[in-house]
Amino acid sequence: MTTLLITSLLLIVALLFSLASYKNLFYQIKRTQNEVLARQAHWVAEGGLECGFSYLKESDDISSAKTSLSNCEALLNLDVLDIDNSNYIHSSYYQLAKKDLSKKVLFSPESYGAIQTRSDLKLLGGITISPDVVNHISGNNYQCVSVKYSSKVEVIGDSKTNPPGAGYTNVTYSYPNVMSTAVCGSGYNTDTSDFDTDNTPPSLSGPVKKDFEHDPLLDPFESFFNKKRSEKSLLKSEFELVVGSIKPATDEDRCANRINNALATSSKVWVVGDCDLHGDSLGILGIPKILVFENGLVGASGSVTYDGAVYHLIDDPNFYDISLNSRWSNMTSSSFYAHLLDDNSVFFANGAFVPTGGIVFDTPGGVTTYNTSLALTYNRSFNPYAPKYKVQWLKGSWHDF
Known part of the structure; x- marks a missing residue:
């Protein structure tokens, strides 16, 4: 009986340690999955910036590019993709994770000077x-x-x-x-x-x-x-x-x-x-x-x-x-x-x-x-x-x- 009691106690302690480690493991798995989703959201948002930038390079004009940004939104499943009056491209993804990115674009004419x-x-x-x-x-x-x-x-x-x-x-x-x-x-x-x-x-x-x-x-x-x-x-x-x-x-x-x-x-x-x-x-x-x-x-x-x-x-x-x-x-x-x-x-x-x-x-x-x-x-x-x-x-x- 003493042997069984000691063995049971050891098994219970081992079980508690196992449960504790599994809890930490589950936490790490959840963090990993969250990080994966966050990085996916980040790269989708950056993809929106690149897509908008590509349309700007093709059109050389903000107003023309704006009419094409809906193509980027549909392609990448973005919630927001826009260009403001300060030449910032804003890209936002609000699905399983949320990410907002903004980068500024410069327009330099190839021929310039009065x-x-x-x-x-x-x-x-x-x-x-x-x-x-x-x-x-x-x-x-x-x-x-x-x-x-x-x-x-x-x-x-x-x-x-x-x-x-x-x-x-x-x-x-x-x-x-x-x-x-x-x-x-x-x-x-x-x-x-x-x-x-x-x-x-x-x-x-x-x-x-x-x-x-x-x-x-x-x-x-x-x-x-x-x-x-x-x-x-x-x-x-x-x-x-x-x-x-x-x-x-x-x-x-x-x-x-x-x-x-x-x-x-x-x-x-x-x-x-x-x-x-x-x-x-x-x-x-x-x-x-x-x-x-x-x-x-x-x-x-x-x-x-x-x-x-x-x-x-x-x-x-x-x-x-x-x-x-x-x-x-x-x-x-x-x-x-x-x-x-x-x-x-x-x-x-x-x-x-x-x-x-x-x-x-x-x-x-x-x-x-x-x-x-x-x-x-x-x-x-x-x-x-x-x-x-x-x-x-x-x-x-x-x-x-």
Whole structure:
């Protein structure tokens, strides 16, 4: 009996220890299952972020992407997938486990800057630029770019970058979700005078701030036209072709008149050769259009009104082999500014020639000069070539590699 009693007690103790261990084991199993469900919910929610991001990359536009997000919700059985006005993608899964994820997306246009230049840019007078809006920083602050350049910019006079909406209340920006009350963030609002960006590199704290962006590898052709340089002949087929004019026999034969005749039938005009614009208006105001000047000098004297974009292209390898001075002397308007020309001047505006859709000087080796108080109110919507947007996660997000 003693043996049976001791044996029974030992078995009871063993049973108690077994029950205790099983309880702990059941607890661990439950925790494991909960962790599995939590991770499943996490990855389903992250799948929603990736799905939404993919639609954004395809459409380059938030409003278009929003209409497709229901496909992601149905595919992944998500409860919420949306993009808010601050460019955050929100993904929520509330099934056996709950998970909410939010990540911010940046929209960067591949072609940006109120002025883009591969030539030396000289601004002989005060300038005020309402710049291109590139990226959202935080709150109501945005990254602005006034001039993007690869060579050198010289400003002799006062320079100021106006915040979007400040003094230009009628300007509408095509950057996603930018309101007219947006302002250029600190470090993107140059306000200085008599500086040379070749000697004073742009910085957030320097006199020349980051709205003057230096890019030694700038090559704007493909990002602007969405075509390779090798496809230039195909690109020209989309334009109305015009032969330039510098010494017209009659007023009707002036370069601006030739351009206006072409603009009457097309919003895209391609001018081949030298063109003396004088001070004539170009096209109807308020209608987006684009002018391309190919392998020619461009001169203007007086105020030239133009709502549209301008692309000045020089890609002839022999363009600079012969002195350009004699070609400038044939321009009737050059008598007003001949003393200010450089040996390799390719564009000279002796007055307010201000393309509201932006201007690109794809003229390496040349000098582009504005001899005026330039007030450029940039509006991307006046460019018929809407820029493609590069969509990327905000730096520091989980997909940061």
